[in-house]
Amino acid sequence: MTQGAIRAVKQSASNSTTWCKTVTSFQSETPETTIGERVSVSGELSFDRLLRIDGRFSGRLLSQGDLVVGPTGVLTGDVVDMGEVIVDGKVVGDISVQKVSLRGRAEVHGNITCKSLCVDPTVIVVGGLNVHPGERCCRPLSL
Numbered sequence: 001m002t003q004g005a006i007r008a009v010k011q012s013a014s015n016s017t018t019w020c021k022t023v024t025s026f027q028s029e030t031p032e033t034t035i036g037e038r039v040s041v042s043g044e045l046s047f048d049r050l051l052r053i054d055g056r057f058s059g060r061l062l063s064q065g066d067l068v069v070g071p072t073g074v075l076t077g078d079v080v081d082m083g084e085v086i087v088d089g090k091v092v093g094d095i096s097v098q099k100v101s102l103r104g105r106a107e108v109h110g111n112i113t114c115k116s117l118c119v120d121p122t123v124i125v126v127g128g129l130n131v132h133p134g135e136r137c138c139r140p141l142s143l
Contacts, residue, residue, distance in 0.1 A: 037072050053089070071104060078110070094127075 031052040035041055039055035046062040053073035060077055061067070066084045069075050073089035084099040087106040095108065099116040102108065102123040113130040 031068070035073070037070075069106075 029050055031050040033045070033047050033050075034052045035055045035057055037054045040058075041056070042058040044060045044062065045051070045057065047065055048063065049065045050068070051061070051063065051065065052068045052070060053075055054070040055072070056074045056076075058076040061075075061079060061082075063082055065082060067079060067082055067086070069085075069087045069089040069091060071088040074092070075090070076092045078093040079085055079091065079095045079097060082097045084101070085095060085097050086101045086103065087108060088104050090107040090109075092109045094110040094112070096111075096113040098114060100112055100114045101118045102125070103118075103120050105122055106120070107124045107126075109126045111127040111130070112125065113132075115131070115133050117129070117131045119125070
């Protein structure tokens with residue numbers, strides 16, 4: 001898949017099916033770092049391109065890359081200034097990034113601020129949502 005390609009992602013959830021367009025430029029890439037399902041890490045983690053969390057991470061993430069929290073992943077800490085974040089697991093903390101996709105049984109306990117948001121109907125969000133696609137939403141309309 002070419003970088004920046006957009007495709008429809010079909011998500012099945014309980015008795016309903018939804019279609020969500022997401023930018024999937026990194027989903028076919030191999031993460032430079034993966035926190036495995038039986039691994040627990042705490043502290044500060046810096047990465048350049050892509051991090052996948054299938055285990056537990058508690059602390060501070062330093063990156064402008066992308067993040068995937070897998071179905072068994074639990075992230076405790078804020079996610080700030082990254083490109084795209086896909087959550088299938090659980091995040092306890094605020095998310096402030098470019099694009100967010102919340103899929104399946106994802107849970108976010110914190111506020112979400114982003115330019116693009118995709119949410120499956122089975123997702124739980126305990127917090128506020130602030131979706132602002134850019135300047136055009138803030139510019140007054142001229143008639």
